[in-house]
Amino acid sequence: MRCTRERSISIFKYKMSLNSKKNLTTTNKSIILKLCQRGFLNDSILTNINNLSLEDLIAVKLELSSNNLNNRLYGFDIWRNTGYIVKEALLKFAISTTSSKKDAARFLGLTYSEFKKAQTKYKVETYFSDDI
Numbered sequence: 001m002r003c004t005r006e007r008s009i010s011i012f013k014y015k016m017s018l019n020s021k022k023n024l025t026t027t028n029k030s031i032i033l034k035l036c037q038r039g040f041l042n043d044s045i046l047t048n049i050n051n052l053s054l055e056d057l058i059a060v061k062l063e064l065s066s067n068n069l070n071n072r073l074y075g076f077d078i079w080r081n082t083g084y085i086v087k088e089a090l091l092k093f094a095i096s097t098t099s100s101k102k103d104a105a106r107f108l109g110l111t112y113s114e115f116k117k118a119q120t121k122y123k124v125e126t127y128f129s130d131d132i
Contacts, residue, residue, distance in 0.1 A: 029096045029128045088122040095124060 035041040049057065066073050094104035105115035119125050 031092055031096045034128075084122075087118065088124065091118060091122055091124045092127065095119075095128065 094107045098104040098107055105112045
C-alpha cells in the first residue's frame with residue numbers, strides 16, 4: 001500500500017503554501033513525499049512512526065540493522081558517528097521544511113557559508129536531486 005493520492009496532494013499543497021515567495025531554492029523537497037513515491041512509506045507506516053518517540057525510532061532502526069549481524073554492528077563505531085548521522089538528518093529536515101537554503105541555515109543556527117559547507121560535507125543536495 002502506497003501513500004494515498006490525497007496525502008501526496010496535501011503534502012504538495014502544504015509545501016507550495018510555504019513556497020509562495022519568488023526566489024525559492026528548496027521547493028518540493030519533502031522527504032516523506034520522496035519516500036512515498038519510492039514505495040518505502042505508506043499512510044499506515046507514517047501513522048505508526050508518528051506514535052514513536054525519536055529515541056525509540058532510532059533504537060528500532062539500530063536493532064533492525066544489527067539483527068542480521070548477531071546484534072553487533074561490526075566495524076562501525078556508532079557512538080562516535082552519531083553526531084554525523086544526526087547532523088545529516090537535521091540538514092535533510094531543514095531543507096525539506098523551509099522555503100529557501102538561507103531559511104534552512106537560519107533554522108539550524110548556521111551562517112549561509114557554514115550551511116553550504118555542511119551541505120557539501122554531508123552530500124545532502126545530491127539526496128534531493130536524485131531522480132525518483
